[in-house]
Amino acid sequence: MDIRLLRASDIPLIQHANLENLPENYFLKYYLYHALSWPQLSFVAVDASRPLKTPYDYPKIVGYVLAKMEEEPTDGIQHGHITSLSVMRTHRRLGIAEKLMRQSQLAMVETFGARYVSLHVRVSNKAAIHLYRDTLGFKTEKTESKYYADGEDAFCMKLDLDFIREQLREQEDQPEEEVEEEEEQGNKDKKKKKNATGGEDVDEGEAVGDVGRDPAKAGTGKGEQKFKVKVGRALGVGELVEKVESKHS
Amino acid sequence: MPQTLSTREANLFRTVIRYYEDKQYKRGLKSAEQILKRNPKHADTMSMKALILNAQGKTDEAFALAKEALTIDMKSYICWHVYGILYRTNKNFDEAIKAYKFALKLEPDSHQIQRDLAVLQVQMRDYQGYIQSRFVMLKARPQVRQNWTALAIAYHLDGNLQQAENILTTYEKSVTTTPPRTDFENSEALLYKNSVIAEMGDHQRALEHLETDCKNCLDRLAVMELRASYLAQLGRKEDAAKAYRALLDRNSEHPDHYKGLIGALDIPADDEDSVKAVFDEYAAKSPRSDAAKRLPLDFLSGDRFRTAAKAYLTLMFDKGVPSTFANLKHLYSDEFKKETLPAMAKEYLDEHSGAAGADAKANGDSSKGEGAALYFLAQHYSYHMSRDLAKATEFVDKAIELDPKNVDFHMTRARIFKHQGDTAKAAEAMDHARSLDTRDRYINSKAAKYQLRNNENEKALATMSLFTRAETVGGPLHDLTDMQCIWYLTEDGEAWQRRGNTGLALKRYHSVHSIFDIWQEDQFDFHSFSLRKGQIRAYIDLVRWEDRAREHPFYFRAALDAVNLYLSMHDKPQYGANGVEGGHANGEDAAERKKAAKKAKKEAQKAEREAAEKAAKQDPNKGASSAQKSKDGDDAKKKDDDPNGSKLAATADPLGDAMKFLSNLLQYSPGNIEGQIAGFEVFIRRNKYLLALRCLKAALSIDKEHPKVLDQAVRLRKALDGTMGSLAPKAKEVIESELSAVPGA
Numbered sequence: 005m006d007i008r009l010l011r012a013s014d015i016p017l018i019q020h021a022n023l024e025n026l027p028e029n030y031f032l033k034y035y036l037y038h039a040l041s042w043p044q045l046s047f048v049a050v051d052a053s054r055p056l057k058t059p060y061d062y063p064k065i066v067g068y069v070l071a072k073m074e075e076e077p078t079d080g081i082q083h084g085h086i087t088s089l090s091v092m093r094t095h096r097r098l099g100i101a102e103k104l105m106r107q108s109q110l111a112m113v114e115t116f117g118a119r120y121v122s123l124h125v126r127v128s129n130k131a132a133i134h135l136y137r138d139t140l141g142f143k144t145e146k147t148e149s150k151y152y153a154d155g156e157d158a159f160c161m162k163l164d165l166d167f168i169r170e171q172l173r174e175q176e177d178q179p180e181e182e183v184e185e186e187e188e189q190g191n192k193d194k195k196k197k198k199n200a201t202g203g204e205d206v207d208e209g210e211a212v213g214d215v216g217r218d219p220a221k222a223g224t225g226k227g228e229q230k231f232k233v234k235v236g237r238a239l240g241v242g243e244l245v246e247k248v249e250s251k252h253s
Numbered sequence: 254m255p256q257t258l259s260t261r262e263a264n265l266f267r268t269v270i271r272y273y274e275d276k277q278y279k280r281g282l283k284s285a286e287q288i289l290k291r292n293p294k295h296a297d298t299m300s301m302k303a304l305i306l307n308a309q310g311k312t313d314e315a316f317a318l319a320k321e322a323l324t325i326d327m328k329s330y331i332c333w334h335v336y337g338i339l340y341r342t343n344k345n346f347d348e349a350i351k352a353y354k355f356a357l358k359l360e361p362d363s364h365q366i367q368r369d370l371a372v373l374q375v376q377m378r379d380y381q382g383y384i385q386s387r388f389v390m391l392k393a394r395p396q397v398r399q400n401w402t403a404l405a406i407a408y409h410l411d412g413n414l415q416q417a418e419n420i421l422t423t424y425e426k427s428v429t430t431t432p433p434r435t436d437f438e439n440s441e442a443l444l445y446k447n448s449v450i451a452e453m454g455d456h457q458r459a460l461e462h463l464e465t466d467c468k469n470c471l472d473r474l475a476v477m478e479l480r481a482s483y484l485a486q487l488g489r490k491e492d493a494a495k496a497y498r499a500l501l502d503r504n505s506e507h508p509d510h511y512k513g514l515i516g517a518l519d520i521p522a523d524d525e526d527s528v529k530a531v532f533d534e535y536a537a538k539s540p541r542s543d544a545a546k547r548l549p550l551d552f553l554s555g556d557r558f559r560t561a562a563k564a565y566l567t568l569m570f571d572k573g574v575p576s577t578f579a580n581l582k583h584l585y586s587d588e589f590k591k592e593t594l595p596a597m598a599k600e601y602l603d604e605h606s607g608a609a610g611a612d613a614k615a616n617g618d619s620s621k622g623e624g625a626a627l628y629f630l631a632q633h634y635s636y637h638m639s640r641d642l643a644k645a646t647e648f649v650d651k652a653i654e655l656d657p658k659n660v661d662f663h664m665t666r667a668r669i670f671k672h673q674g675d676t677a678k679a680a681e682a683m684d685h686a687r688s689l690d691t692r693d694r695y696i697n698s699k700a701a702k703y704q705l706r707n708n709e710n711e712k713a714l715a716t717m718s719l720f721t722r723a724e725t726v727g728g729p730l731h732d733l734t735d736m737q738c739i740w741y742l743t744e745d746g747e748a749w750q751r752r753g754n755t756g757l758a759l760k761r762y763h764s765v766h767s768i769f770d771i772w773q774e775d776q777f778d779f780h781s782f783s784l785r786k787g788q789i790r791a792y793i794d795l796v797r798w799e800d801r802a803r804e805h806p807f808y809f810r811a812a813l814d815a816v817n818l819y820l821s822m823h824d825k826p827q828y829g830a831n832g833v834e835g836g837h838a839n840g841e842d843a844a845e846r847k848k849a850a851k852k853a854k855k856e857a858q859k860a861e862r863e864a865a866e867k868a869a870k871q872d873p874n875k876g877a878s879s880a881q882k883s884k885d886g887d888d889a890k891k892k893d894d895d896p897n898g899s900k901l902a903a904t905a906d907p908l909g910d911a912m913k914f915l916s917n918l919l920q921y922s923p924g925n926i927e928g929q930i931a932g933f934e935v936f937i938r939r940n941k942y943l944l945a946l947r948c949l950k951a952a953l954s955i956d957k958e959h960p961k962v963l964d965q966a967v968r969l970r971k972a973l974d975g976t977m978g979s980l981a982p983k984a985k986e987v988i989e990s991e992l993s994a995v996p997g998a
Contacts, residue, residue, distance in 0.1 A: 005547075005580065006507055006508050006509075006544070007506035011794060012791070012795040013794075016805055020739070023698075023738050023740075024694065024698045027720045031735075031736070032737055036776070036779065039791060040791050041786050041788065044474065044475075051579065051580070053583040055583055055586070058806070058924070058925045060925060093693060093695040094661070095575070095576040095579070096575060096576075097574045097575065099541050099543075103504075103506055111472075111473075114472075115471045116437075128692075
């Protein structure tokens, strides 16, 4: 397993993983839109140990997080959003989903100054809810009824990212040498706390399925409307988003 | 002479343009007609009408009208611009560029035409033209940073790194106030410049630039990774080690960071203990890190390996990690490790069956502990390098006995049947696994795949339809095609091919081909989008990947299937006609195939009928919000006049049609021997001996022992001996000298 930043060449197999695992699917262009707007936020877990069969083998994607920044936040606060997160059923219980999420959250704060991150999750998806709430600390904001195309409700969840901001500030305030030790200490503390709350052995259990799927929102007519993007107006990228969004309405 | 409009009509003409831009096509047409009634030869209005017709999907009509307009007024830039747009929307970018250039000649100050042309040029990789366009645009608006960045990109893509850097620097120098730290565009532009410097190979300067100019860049991970790699390449080992440590603190699951650190620490490669100590340090620091514990298994040997493997397997089995085997099977190239891993798993089993196993059961999760070890061993004996299917069955049955409803166990059971060659039983077993967790699409996909391997196309589609979007017009297959589900299209095509339905098989392979066309076009919008977003490094990464996208195994597999199918169509012309394979050689088999093919055809016809009915029921005036009708005329464009591929199968020139796929195989994956072998087969049938020879030589350079290739050498020799007389002396000479160097020929 190798957890690293997404590259353009990964996208066909990210799309493949999404199609294989989740009911909410997107055109390749929608992935490109993420990768070219917020390339710092999306990460993949690849099976790096597979022996190569040809010189053209692409690393197999066993998990990914596709994330974005809200372009025009209705609350006026910079925040990130998880569009889609998935780990192959065959690669669960290694904490991949959690690790992907943490990488993305950190980058949201560092690169884009995000204050919080939001996501949607099916109310029936216990494993995913467990990951978000118990392992990562998300809080349920509200329930959106019939969010999903098949009529299922979604929990709208949020995680305040100020704790990451705080950590970064602490690191910055300290001279380099000390940081290393402090951090080590900090990690241990964190681990201890985790053990105490039983967070250490969290496993993803079943499907950590789809959490994103903004798309359905476009149809509900309330909340964030995603496609007015100044960015894409003249060109059809706006149109692209619009298309994908309405697809699920 | 071009007609001129009255003031009132000139105003009307402007409304036509506005209606077009607002996509109010009917109104636009009406206004255009009004003008044309009084001025039937007003070329600009004719052009605008053509543009609207094109937007409505009436492409042929649009082109005819636009051409007519041009013959009336060759000097109208509007006519040329429209002509360019028509070509552009119909993806004929080369012709579009020509038309745009004419338009620009007539109207050199049009910013819009210049911008459109620039996008077309970079899309077509006409970098010289792109540089020129961006230069003009920069001169027109030098105050906009994007224009500087764009020109730098143009030079960069053209390979002129120095000039790219100069342009970026010139802009930086022209700015008097330092941009704030949060200026994202600035932050990215600096990192982009850094990547250009690094590409020139000057790591010292790249490092200096990174440490000064990029010190505060917002993409922290990029700064850290670049810095570590520059330090390593400059041999500044102590600093590099520190940099890699910082990266590992951030992400202990990235093998490159370990590699970087170990390289910087100057540990001799054969000092296993010292290397292991580095990993141990991070395993202790990040207890949840998998990489720190697993990666040492790659280099450890002997007893050290045994100890580490035992510890790792114990941990994984205790946690019940299903990917344990998948994450270790690459070690099987080492004979000792291949023996040791299952031995350790058996040891674990001996220690944990019985009482301990009962413990796990009490916990309610028998996929952990004993179950996990049994599962590992079942996979071990199912894997091709260590295959013993009887033993595999034994272990998987034991695992299932322990946990009868475990999806993963049943999935492996299905795979074992597959390896036994029993596709029917495999499909059945996988479908059983699916039934154990009907909410999980992963197992659903696997079930469909196994049904396809068992040539059950209809059943597979029904399985897939459990997760496709119900409201898509045309049913699940349409949804899967829309959503670019390549694996399904390929497997479906292969199954149809096995069933002798050439038409549907070709249809699927062509669908995959079209998806790659779409992917190539997808980048079009990003040429300008990325400039506004400022994420230049990601954009460059995309452009470079797009240039080789068809090397992707997804493309290769479907394209190779297509070429091979066309070859058999050529060899056995009875394949063609109705798209279903006709009389086959031996009796029973042939009858069976015929029956299957007939049935398949019937079903396909039924599906087509149903789809047509369903489409007819759709109110064309309704559902403008639905994805199916995102804009006027979309429906017209989408109509498929050959849903069953009968026309594809009826081709009179299968080898000619194969070239569409073959040329991509040879261009994008020349190092894949299967492509070269297929190339030889096509070329020798077309009597293109030089090209056949080229494939043969390429194949030999990849694997000179390959039996098929050796056979091809002999066949080429024979073919030449037969026809040498008719070849041009020069060609003959070349082939002779080349072939004489080929062993066996």
